[in-house]
Amino acid sequence: MSVSVKNISKFYGEQPALDDVSLEIKTGEIVGFLGPNGAGKSTMMKIISCFIPPSKGIVEVCGYNVMLDSIHVRKEVGYLPEHNPLYLEMYVKEYLEFIAGIHRIRSPWKRVSEMIGMVGLGPEQNKKIGALSKGYRQRVGLAQAMIHSPKVLILDEPTSGLDPNQLEDIRQLIKMIGTEKTVMLSTHIMQEVEAMCERIIIINRGRIVANDKTGVVRKKAETGTGNVVVVEFDKTVARNQLTPLKGIRDAENIKGNFWRIQATGKEDIRGIIFQFAVDRNLQVLTLQKEEKSLEDAFKELTGKKG
Numbered sequence: 001m002s003v004s005v006k007n008i009s010k011f012y013g014e015q016p017a018l019d020d021v022s023l024e025i026k027t028g029e030i031v032g033f034l035g036p037n038g039a040g041k042s043t044m045m046k047i048i049s050c051f052i053p054p055s056k057g058i059v060e061v062c063g064y065n066v067m068l069d070s071i072h073v074r075k076e077v078g079y080l081p082e083h084n085p086l087y088l089e090m091y092v093k094e095y096l097e098f099i100a101g102i103h104r105i106r107s108p109w110k111r112v113s114e115m116i117g118m119v120g121l122g123p124e125q126n127k128k129i130g131a132l133s134k135g136y137r138q139r140v141g142l143a144q145a146m147i148h149s150p151k152v153l154i155l156d157e158p159t160s161g162l163d164p165n166q167l168e169d170i171r172q173l174i175k176m177i178g179t180e181k182t183v184m185l186s187t188h189i190m191q192e193v194e195a196m197c198e199r200i201i202i203i204n205r206g207r208i209v210a211n212d213k214t215g216v217v218r219k220k221a222e223t224g225t226g227n228v229v230v231v232e233f234d235k236t237v238a239r240n241q242l243t244p245l246k247g248i249r250d251a252e253n254i255k256g257n258f259w260r261i262q263a264t265g266k267e268d269i270r271g272i273i274f275q276f277a278v279d280r281n282l283q284v285l286t287l288q289k290e291e292k293s294l295e296d297a298f299k300e301l302t303g304k305k306g
């Protein structure tokens with residue numbers, strides 16, 4: 001087990017930020033950590049990285065307790081904070097050598113040039129950090145987080161604020177890094193989790209509301225509200241013709257003869273709709289099951305629906 005969080009609570013003064021949170025991250029996993037603003041993601045990540053202490057509970061990283069053995073924990077953890085604070089006046093190499101010095105790395109020069117190669121900073125390596133694009137600054141942040149060869153990487157919103165190209169590059173880089181390291185990354189972007197993470201942990205108001213394989217979390221949302229089918233008829237249909245049908249909870253006219261029809265449960269209602277059309281001499285021009293997205297799951301679990 002790389003990260004083990006047991007019954008963690010955190011208060012900032014009176015303000016609760018985490019409420020009895022437990023989670024585990026196995027060695028080699030890439031886990032997505034999701035939640036709305038203020039949910040407690042950064043707080044959790046700061047505790048795992050030994051930046052702030054928990055108010056209650058036990059956190060272990062690679063078997064070391066963050067409160068009792070913080071020196072060891074810091075060796076095993078690389079942390080990329082939210083908003084990636086960097087010294088904009090420093091040169092890329094100068095900064096990374098400075099960080100290497102903090103970690104007392106032998107032959108810092110060698111390690112810095114290795115890191116520059118690993119994160120693809122080659123063309124920008126002689127610039128000041130302030131002169132870099134946001135994407136390249138994130139690469140500096142990732143190099144900083146990995147320079148001491150930690151086993152576990154904690155990345156707090158590593159792709160926020162990047163343009164689509166930079167985003168893709170950084171995702172690729174994290175995916176590559178994830179083949180060798182245990183990674184916990186927080187994000188707002190659902191596709192990111194689908195693309196990169198095997199598991200997803202959703203936190204809301206300081207409590208875990210989902211913790212499962214990405215596909216399973218999406219499935220749970222499907223069962224929550226019942227299946228949805230989108231259908232187009234060739235003629236006008238009234239809502240009160242559709243809603244009395246068995247297995248149908250509601251029907252909503254999208255536009256023209258397009259309807260969005262919700263089932264009462266998990267059953268596939270396409271057959272019922274097709275039969276309805278046949279009985280009334282209507283043609284079905286389109287008939288599709290609407291896939292529930294991870295985003296829907298997120299909205300449902302964090303109560304942000306509608």
Ligand code: ADP
Binds near residue numbers: 015044
């Ligand atoms: P997230 O990263 O999910 O947006 P945070 O962990 O930053 O959430 O914040 C969780 C809660 O704790 C929020 O209500 C936030 O306002 C509060 N909080 C975070 N940091 C501090 C702090 N240093 N002092 C007081 N309250 C804080």
Ligand code: MG
Binds near residue numbers: 041042043082156
């Ligand atoms: Mg945050």
